[in-house]
Amino acid sequence: MSAPAVEAIDLVKRFGDNAAVDGVSFVVPEGSVLGLLGPNGAGKTTTVRMLTTLSVPTSGTGRVAGHDIRKEPDAVRRSMGLTGQAATVDEFLTARENLKLIGSLYGLPKKYIAETSDELLERFSLTEAADRTAKTYSGGMRRRLDLAVSLIAAPPVLFLDEPTTGLDPRSRSELWEVLRGLVRDGTTLLLTTQYLEEADNLADEIIVIDKGRIIAAGTPTQLKDQAGAASVVVTLTNASDLDAAERLIRTCSDEVHVDPIARRLTAKAAGLGDMSRIGQVFEESGIPVDDLGLKRPSLDDVFLHLTGHKAESTDETETMEEARS
């Protein structure tokens, strides 16, 4: 076990009377992915800004790659990359010039910058557009360039603030693939997101944050378990079998919900064991079944359960939801 890649120690940030971040602590082990999940204004960005030395904490501190963000900000800046909420590429520079700009400011050798730029451009499918100004890029290309720029110095720790906000579903899954590749190569990621699906997909551990405080933490599975039990959902082929099917399921589970129109029965279940048992009794009974599966509560359910309100209601997110469906 090596030292944690990122640590937040009772971080607080006040703007006037308002505490944007109100005592946040967590640890991100080296090589893992932490998802900071929460609605707009929850304090995710402020937390990242403090950890990346852009903003000075009102109290508390943090460590990145073992360096204190207050006492050794320069060492912190040498060990991390940041992809901010807005794609902060210089739009009047080409992709290659953007990489050169940031590479030179890290003080990397010219030859290294040139070689690494080529690699990164290739990896982010930007080779063809490499000598066009970023102004001409699509949203997805800008994001990819932004990420490429953050990687020019191959930082061991990478902060990503809402990396896929505003991207279409295809660009989003492409970006996820790139991020998984980085993790395979040993990079530690801390990403913030409003998308439960994204945290579920990428993070080893999720911290749910609301109104500046941590309201839950755990693996995606743990969080889902916290929101309530899983259930087994059986969809019958014929509506006429509903009564027989209900009796059958009751032998395995006490809580059964019947939806006659959808020919669907939902039974509370503890896990996979219950599902296979129910599968077996249906197999033996000979009642034809269209579909049988285990449904875990989604992170949306988790959020609702934890906060009593929906995860978000911003315009941007709605557009995303539409784009996804």
Place this chain on the structure above:
Amino acid sequence: MTTETVRPTINPPSLARASMVVVWRNLIHIKRMPEMLMDVTVQPIMFVLLFAYVFGASIAIPGSNYREFLLPGIMAQTIVFSAMIVAIGLTNDLEKGIVDRFKSLPISRASVLIGRSIASLIHSSIGIAVMAVTGLLIGWRIRNGVVDGVMAFLLILLFGFAMIWLGILVGSLLKTTEAVQGVMFTVMFPLTFLANTFAPTAKMPSWLRFIAEWNPISSLTQACRNLWGNGDPAAASAAWPLHHPVGVSIAWSIVLTAIFAPLALRAFKQRSKD
């Protein structure tokens, strides 16, 4: 594609080196958008031509002609507006998160300001050079030799240095480039006219004449006129600064820098703290 990532040694550049990288970046902007230079080229040239040919005939200049009188005034106006160039550039970088990106790097944060300032001075100098050429074409001349001639250009640059701090202050205080443009135009434009830049002060109402003659821009303009030999020295009735314009211009540059620099640094720090 699982390659073992080789992490390079990071050798943070010196303040000077980082500043030059930022200058390089800002100069690419000018190269990509030559229209950025319009504020220091087309606009002043238009002013020169309009003033020289529309008003020129009706304004009598003792010891010279209006075109020679006008050129130093236009150059002073151009350098004053470098404050606006800096402010717009800085606000833009703050707005777009570029400053955040720079702040996340292991470089001195001053390099962002120094790089921006040097690039803006280059930007303004291009304008001054264009003005000089335009002037030469319409009859403006440097009549007192090379040393005095160069001295006047140096005075202009020194004054530009003070204006840059004003620009950083305004750029850090205002949130959008539109606001910067609005405020700067409303404040600076009249200031460059309430001076001896475009018309002699002698016939102004006494209160206006007082303001105009104590205006730092007037000292700079008068200094250039004296050094270049564009017209007679200030009238005997003119206020004290115009009789010692070179020294007063230097003093103003120092005083304005001493006022604006600390305020600007504080505002920039404040703006980039949260």
